[in-house]
Amino acid sequence: MISTPIRRLSRAQKMILSWYSINGRQGLPWRTTRDPYRVLVSELMLQQTQVSRVIPKYAAFIADFPTIQSLADAERTAVLRRWQGLGYNNRAVRLHALAKLVRDEYGGRIPRDYEGLRKLPGIGPYTAGAIMGFAYDSPAPCVDVNIQRVIARIGWDAKRGVSHDEIAEAALRLVTASRSPHEWHSALMDFGSTVCTAKNPGCASCGLRGICASKGARGDENDASAPQSRFSGSVRWHRGQVLRALLQGPKTVQELQSIKSADKELLQEAIAAMERERLIKLRGMRVILRNDG
DNA sequence: CTCCCGACTA
């Protein structure tokens, strides 16, 4: 009989788990804790940021802010300082706001349910599901691009195409069937980042060759992304420079313009954007990092 | 130069 995607995926699940028991990434610091606060911090950091870059930042951050209480009580600038190098600084602002919200409105307790987590700033559909799985070992929708890719490839022929909804449904079915969402999502992610990679997937040595609907596909099946514009000299780069400077203390616009290699117009653009986002404020000629807002 | 990759906002 014809193998359905669900059937294929169900078989693949066992194989991925067995692959994981041997090849899983050991020693990821957020995998050895079930503390919802630590899991939450790691997931916020891992949004848009590679594992290798998060590891040292996570350790330093947890050392400084070991509990959600300590984070809520900290100055925003102190949080931003510890976030330096991770990028997307608004994630740090949201995390700090989240901590204060939990302290002031939730009695210091992070919600234990998906919908409750979703209400918190910075927690979207993926992160809520990830926390459910990694902190509470509870099945919930949890589809990032890696999980999406692995499930799509195994279940459906890469040359065809499958809706996100179908993948989400299959993913939920799999995690619900698993004995441990924590183990299953860890396995899926490790498999996706080391074997079933976006480009040049390791099909040749993959144990799932026999059942995968997309075996041998070259990767990047539906890649229509535009080439990335350069970072150096961009507005984004200027934002980073401005933040770095202001972390040392208030600066005048003049002083900011003397930043090495800074462009006057792009710097103005960066300052305007950061002000709109309430990251900074202008007091006369002085620019300062906001501690609220 | 390319790659990574979720949440929020308008």
Added chain:
DNA sequence: TAGTCGGGAG
């Protein structure tokens, strides 16, 4: 639903 948000490794 399109645009914005990073910064370092390779």
